[in-house]
Amino acid sequence: MAIIDYGIGNVASIANMLQSASIPAVVTADPAVIAQASRLIIAGIGAFDAGMERLHDRGLVPILTNAVFEKKIPVLGIxxxxxxxxxxSEEGDREGLGWIAGRNVRIGKNPDAEPVKVPHMGWNVIKVRRDSRLLEGLSGDTRFYFAHSYSVACDNPADVVADAAYGGSFPAIVSHEHVCGVQFHPEKSHRYGRQLLRNFASMPF
Structure with a gap:
């Protein structure tokens, strides 16, 4: 498994969690390693435009796009x-990768929901919308650790695996074919995050 090193975020924490789950992984930006990986993880914290700029500056966008769509390597965005x-994204002006149809919107803008403080930080439960091997072995008390100010809005509701609620409902897990994403931090979510990463590492696509 390859954790993409593009200069933003918590790649060491992801690597440590994978190691604790006995999942072999390497932090890399090497095109040859990426092309041979069994799975890819794109993690990160911070602003949308800064993330896309780092990917472009390191020449990773075409490399990752080729790996995901030509080589069909499954990917998990965190x-x-x-x-x-x-x-x-509402947060910036750059185009995203566009691997899932949709955009990012600021949380807490739902006029029908109770006002909330932004960012959303802390533990939250999820509500499963549809079956997914990503959630295999996780029970009804499953909760994850969130830290974000924006959330995704998918064009196709079928791409949403699970929701969470904070200032209104938002997608917590998405999946379109072999492209998956989680809004929370599995590396900070103890046994729940460890199980989800194990599922991603082993599930067929």
Missing amino acids: CLGMQLLMQS
Whole structure:
């Protein structure tokens, strides 16, 4: 498994969690390593435009696009990494990767929901919308650790695996064919995050 090193975020924490789950992984930006990986993880924290700029500056966008769509390597976006999978964001002006149809919107803007503080930080439960091997072995008390100010809005509701609620409902897990994303931080979510990463590492696509 290859964790993409593009200069933003918590790649060491992801690597440590994968190691604790006995999942072999390497942090890399090497095109040859990426092309041979069994799985890819794009993690990250921070602003959407900064994330896309780092990917472009390191020449990773065509390399990753080729790996995901020509070689069909499954990919998991985590937090900002999930948001980069979208086409655009209210947060900035750059185009996203566009691997899942949709955009990013600021949380807490739902006029029908109770006002909330932004960012959303802390533990939250999820509500499963549809079956997914990503959630295999996780029970009804499953909760994950979130830290974000924006969330994705998918054009196709079928791409949403699970929701969470904070200032209104938002997608917590998305999946379109072999492109997956989670808004929370599995590396900070103890046994729940460890199980989800194990599922991603082993599930067929």
